[in-house]
Amino acid sequence: xxxxxxxxxxxxxxxxxxxxxxxxxxxxxxxxxxxxxxxxxxxxxxxxxxxxxxxxxxxxxxxxxxxxxxxxxxxxxxxxxxxxxxxxxxxxxxxxxxxxxxxxxxxxxxxxxxxxxxxxxxxxxxxxxxxxxxxxxxxxxxxxxxxxxxxxxxxxxxxxxxxxxxxxxxxxxxxxxxxxxxxxxxxxxxxxxxxxxxxxxxx
Amino acid sequence: xxxxxxxxxxxxxxxxxxxxxxxxxxxxxxxxxxxxxxxxxxxxxxxxxxxxxxxxxxxxxxxxxxxxxxxxxxxxxxxxxxxxxxxxxxxxxxxxxxxxxxxxxxxxxxxxxxxxxxxxxxxxxxxxxxxxxxxxxxxxxxxxxxxxxxxxxxxxxxxxxxxxxxxxxxxxxxxxxxxxxxxxxxxxxxxxxxxxxxxxxxxxxxxxxxxxxxxxxxxxxxxxxxxxxxxxxxxxxxxxxxxxxxxxxxxxxxxxxxxxxxxxxxxxxxxxxxxxxxxxxxxxxxxxxxxxxxxxxxxxxxxxxxxxxxxxxxxxxxxxxxxxxxxxxxxxxxxxxxxxxxxxxxxxxxxxxxxxxxxxxxxxxxxxxxxxxxxxxxxxxxxxxxxxxxxxxxxxx
Numbered sequence: 001x002x003x004x005x006x007x008x009x010x011x012x013x014x015x016x017x018x019x020x021x022x023x024x025x026x027x028x029x030x031x032x033x034x035x036x037x038x039x040x041x042x043x044x045x046x047x048x049x050x051x052x053x054x055x056x057x058x059x060x061x062x063x064x065x066x067x068x069x070x071x072x073x074x075x076x077x078x079x080x081x082x083x084x085x086x087x088x089x090x091x092x093x094x095x096x097x098x099x100x101x102x103x104x105x106x107x108x109x110x111x112x113x114x115x116x117x118x119x120x121x122x123x124x125x126x127x128x129x130x131x132x133x134x135x136x137x138x139x140x141x142x143x144x145x146x147x148x149x150x151x152x153x154x155x156x157x158x159x160x161x162x163x164x165x166x167x168x169x170x171x172x173x174x175x176x177x178x179x180x181x182x183x184x185x186x187x188x189x190x191x192x193x194x195x196x197x198x199x200x201x202x203x
Numbered sequence: 204x205x206x207x208x209x210x211x212x213x214x215x216x217x218x219x220x221x222x223x224x225x226x227x228x229x230x231x232x233x234x235x236x237x238x239x240x241x242x243x244x245x246x247x248x249x250x251x252x253x254x255x256x257x258x259x260x261x262x263x264x265x266x267x268x269x270x271x272x273x274x275x276x277x278x279x280x281x282x283x284x285x286x287x288x289x290x291x292x293x294x295x296x297x298x299x300x301x302x303x304x305x306x307x308x309x310x311x312x313x314x315x316x317x318x319x320x321x322x323x324x325x326x327x328x329x330x331x332x333x334x335x336x337x338x339x340x341x342x343x344x345x346x347x348x349x350x351x352x353x354x355x356x357x358x359x360x361x362x363x364x365x366x367x368x369x370x371x372x373x374x375x376x377x378x379x380x381x382x383x384x385x386x387x388x389x390x391x392x393x394x395x396x397x398x399x400x401x402x403x404x405x406x407x408x409x410x411x412x413x414x415x416x417x418x419x420x421x422x423x424x425x426x427x428x429x430x431x432x433x434x435x436x437x438x439x440x441x442x443x444x445x446x447x448x449x450x451x452x453x454x455x456x457x458x459x460x461x462x463x464x465x466x467x468x469x470x471x472x473x474x475x476x477x478x479x480x481x482x483x484x485x486x487x488x489x490x491x492x493x494x495x496x497x498x499x500x501x502x503x504x505x506x507x508x509x510x511x512x513x514x515x516x517x518x519x520x521x522x523x524x525x526x527x528x529x530x531x532x533x534x535x536x537x538x539x540x541x542x543x544x545x546x547x548x549x550x551x552x553x554x555x556x557x558x559x560x561x562x563x564x565x566x567x568x569x570x571x572x573x574x575x576x577x578x579x580x581x582x583x584x585x586x587x588x589x590x591x592x593x594x595x596x597x598x599x600x
Contacts, residue, residue: 003220003249042519042559043252050248086515087558116482116513123248123483165478173483174245 006047013044018098022052025102033099042087049094049125056103057127061175063166068107068130069180075105077130078121080112089117090124097125115161115169122173128180129170133163220249223494227257233495238443241491247483254490254521261500262523266560267569268551271354271527272319274310276340277301280327282359282407285473286393286435290327301329304336308343311351318348319528321567324355325390328363328407334378337364341383352385352567358416358427359391362408372419380423386567387420389428389463395448396441403435403474414452421458426568428503429459433488434467434480442488446495453498460569461501461524464488466508485509486520493521501569511546515558524565525551 010016014036021028037045068077076096084092096106104127110118111131118129163179170177223237233241241250279299280290291299311322322344341353356364356379364375376384394400395410408416417427429452431445446462453459469479480488493502503524504517514525528546546554548564552575555562562575 003244003246005220005224005252006246006249009252043248043255047248047252085557086512086554087519089512090516114510114512116485116510118482120482120486120513120516168478169481169483172481174247 006044009041009044010048010051013040013048015040015044015048015098019048019051022098022102023055027101028099030099033095037091037095037098042091045091045094045098046124049097050123052097053125053127057105059175060127060178061122061170061173062105062128062178062180063133063170064107064128064130064180066132067111068109068128074101074103075107075128076100077107077109078113078126079109086117089113090121093121093126094124110166115166119169119173122170122175129166131166133161133166220244220246220253224253227253227494232497235440235443235447238446238491238495239439241494242439242442242487247487247490250487250494251490251520254493255519257493258502258521258523264559264561265523265563265574266518266555266558267501267524267563267565268548268555269321269527269565269567269572270317270319270548271321271323272310272314273323273325274302274307276307276324276326277329277332278327279329281330281363282328282404283473284393284404284407286403286432286467288468288472294331301332304339304343307340308347311344311347315348319351320572321352321354321527323388324353325357325388326360328360330367334364334368337379338382341379345383353383354386354388354567355379355384357388357391358413358420359408361387361416361420362412372416373423376416376420376423376425380425384425386425386460387417387427389430389459389461392430392445392449393432394437394441395445396437399437399441410448414448417452417458418456421456426458426460428461428463429499430463430465431488431492432465432467434484435469435474435477442491443495446492450496450498453496457498459499461503462492462496462499463503463505463526464492465505468508482509482513485513486517489517489522490520506546511550511554515554518555518558518560525555527551 010019018028018033018036040048068079069075071077078089078093093106093108096104100106106126107128107130108118108121108126109130115131118126118131122129167177220241223233223241226233226237241253244250275289277300278289278291279294279296279301280287280292282290283292284290291297293299294301311318324340337356341355344351344353361372361375364370365372368375370378391408392410392413393404395413397410400410417429420427429449431442431449433442449459449462464485466480466485467474467477469475469477489502489504496502501524502522503526504514504522505526506514507526509517511525514522518525528548528551552562556575556577561577564572564575566572
C-alpha cells in the first residue's frame, strides 16, 4: 500500500489485523476473515488482499497457457464454474487471499471469465492468469477472425489474445508477467522469474 | 498498492494522492498536472477510492439507470472516422441502411406495452436526406408517445445539419425542438486535442464546433451530455486536456448533465491493430473523470462499451450511472462489443444491488422515477461455509 489513503481505508474497515496475522505466518480463522471481508468496503478488501499478495507472492503474475494447472492445496483456480460475477467475484478472490493458505496461488481463467475482469482481479489478490493465447504459429481460420482479434464466438470469454496483449494487461495492472507453458506445468517444474521469457519480447 | 509504473509512461510531476486529496478537501480545483498524476499513479485502487469518496459525497449510494431505447436510423455517413465500424459511405454499400420513417416509429410502437421513457438517436452524417426527414421522425415519436423524451443527434450531427441545410446552430436546434427534440446526447466528442482529432476524425465538426453546439443548446435551455473516446492513440495528457475543456465549457454554459467516457473498441475499423483499453484503464478513466469534472454532476459507466461486469465495478470508481436498458444498440456492436444488446430493468437493478448500491430509475433529467429496495446483503456479499482449518474458503454467491 503506497498511499496513506488506502492504508487508512484498510485500517478503518478493520482489515489490518488480518494482514498482521498473515505477516506472522498465521492464517486467520475462517469465521473472522469471512465476517470482516463480507462487511468491508470492496476497495478496502482489494487493497488488503493486494498487500497480502505482494508480501507473500511478490509482483510476478504467472500466465498459464493454454489452460490452468490442476488445483492443489497451494493453488486454486477461479474458472467458468464460478457463479460470482463483477464485484462478488472480486470479493471472492480477496477472501481466498486473506483467508487461504500463506502464499496461495490464485489462478483466474480469463478464457472463461473475460480478460477485463481477470486483469482487475490481479489487484484483488489473484496471482496467476490462465487461458488460450494466440500463437504466432497457429493462425486461426479466417472466418473466425474479426478485426485484428480472432473470435471464436460472440462471447468475449472466448476471445483469443496475443502474448504481448496479455502481457500489457498484466503490466498495466502494475504486475510483472511471466509465461508458464503447458510443458513446464506437466513436468511439475516451477518457472523462476529470472529464466522465464518476458512476454512482450516474445511476440 | 505498490506496483511497477507501466514502462511506456513518462514519470514526472508526480503529485501525491495525499496532496490531491488535500486540494479536494479544501475545495480547490484539480490542475492538469493533478489529472496526469492520477492517470499515472501506480496505486490505481487508491485513485478509485478518492473518486468513490467524491461520488458518495454527491450521490450517497444511489446508482442511476433509465429505460431508454437506442436507435440508429441511418448508418450512411460522409465522415470517415478511423475508430468507426458503424458507418457506410453511401446508400447501396453493403450493410448500409436508412430506415423509412414508418420503420423507425414501429420500433417504439412495438414496445408500447413497456415503453421506454427516452429515445436516444445517433446517426451517420447522411448527405441526401432532407431536413424534414428528421423533423417528421421526431414528430412521429411524439405522436405515438407524447411524454417520451427525445435525446437525439450529436453535436457533430447538428453541425453537419447546419452546414448541409445552411442554417445556424440555433436555427437547427430551434426547428428540431419545435418538432419534439428535448436534449442532446454526448457523442462525437472523441478526443478534443487537435493532435489526436485531426488523425482520427478529421472530416467532421472540430472540438470548438462541437462545444459551440453544446453552448448554443445550453443557452436555449437544453440539457446535454458529453463524452470522451479513449484507449486508442491518445495519451493521458490528451485525456486530461479533454476533461479540462469540458470543465471550462461547463463553467460557461452549465448544461452538461453527465460525462461518459467511452472505451474504444478496435474490431472492424481503421484502428483495428490497436488493442483497446483494459479493464483497469476503464476504471481509472472513470475515476479520474469524477475527480477532474467537479462541475458535472454525473459520471456514466456506459455498460455497452465496458461490459456490464466492469460497469458494475465502476460504481466503486466514481461512476453513479450505468445508462439504461438500451434496446437495439448497433454502433458498439459493429466495433466488436460483446456486451448484450439490451439489459432488462430487472437485470440492471440486480447488477446495481449486487454492487451494494441503491438502484434508482431516473428520467432523462435525473428526476427520480422509482427507488428500488436495497439488497438484503451488503455489496457483493458472499456467504462462507465453515470448513476445516487450512482448507480453501468456499464461497457461495
